[in-house]
Amino acid sequence: MATRPDAAAQGALEADVRRPVTFCYLDVAGEPIRVTDAPYSFTFAGTGDSDLDGFTFEAVDPRMVSVGVVKNKEAGADTLTLELSGLAGVDDETMTLFGDRSKWVGRDARLWKAMLHPIDLNRIGGMWCYYTGYMSVPRIVGDASSQVIQLDIETYLAFFGRASNRTYLDQQRYDAGDLSAQLAIATANGAGNPG
Template sequence: MTFDPATLDMLGRDVVRPPFLAWLDIVGDPVRATTWETSLRLSGTGDPDLDDQLFSAVSPVMGSVSGVKRATGGTETVTATLSGIVGPNSDLLNVLGDETKWKGRVARLWFLTLNSAGDRVGAVVPFYTGRMVGFAISGSAKQQTAKITIESYLASLTAASNRTYLDQADFTPGDVSASLTLAVANGAGTP
């Protein structure tokens, strides 16, 4: 169900956007961030990824997470972006350079429900769990943007089919398209 903000405004109600929590399990430097007004430490949720962990406040202008689009086979790729990093940031570049510190590791997202006044946290609702599969930095020498690509946990459970068109000669004797493709890809021209 979706609500049109213009319709809510016509009803005389303010549009309330829930604060979000994000956890990126990076070895040695886990990222815990929230779009809540101040940094937040929760307790009693029963979730060890949340309880007694400090989630640092990040302006929604500086950090963003793409929409989570669900389908029968799982969710589409989600991206988390952190802008305004003063560059060059050698600590961040060192993390990027060592894929064992982040690749395939867990990323989780929650949103917070608020009381009717909007000033206290009600429930914490988990809405996405995935694995980090890509990490890139873009921008200038003065300011950088880090972008993390996250795949759903279903993507990590599903094995690749390992199918290729390079085995066509197994099915059609005399077919040389595989050797031609490899030759062109390697700059050799025709085989």
């Protein structure tokens, strides 16, 4: 999968009238989310990307899902924030998914771009992956009339290096036999092996 627009997509980007669309994949355990802000749903085949091929990305109202700006720097990309609709009674399933930390924490999030013809809405050129990271921190923002879920996505480098609000001390929640957190704390406190 390309990480840059091909010649046809680049030409469409340079045109006076542009129609870029975004495809978003959130690897939520058991219920992956695949959505697009394109005007119609896309089913992919033959891209060579296992996160795309054979899957349909459902078209959603861009007011229900928004993607922040990707800011790349020498040390890697900044944390990216996605906003998902989180209205009580309307988005209860999504709220429940993100209420269960074990279903999303540290799991993949990927974003692709493609260009559509501004009139007939057919895809121009190939698509390209422009952001890959891990789901990190969701927050509920707003009130009952305009509530959203803000979900932070951190790049791989940030997740393993300078990421905030994460810990490996809860590994036992995912693997009952993992005593590494207790050993690390005991060692740090000079108590030796807790096991």
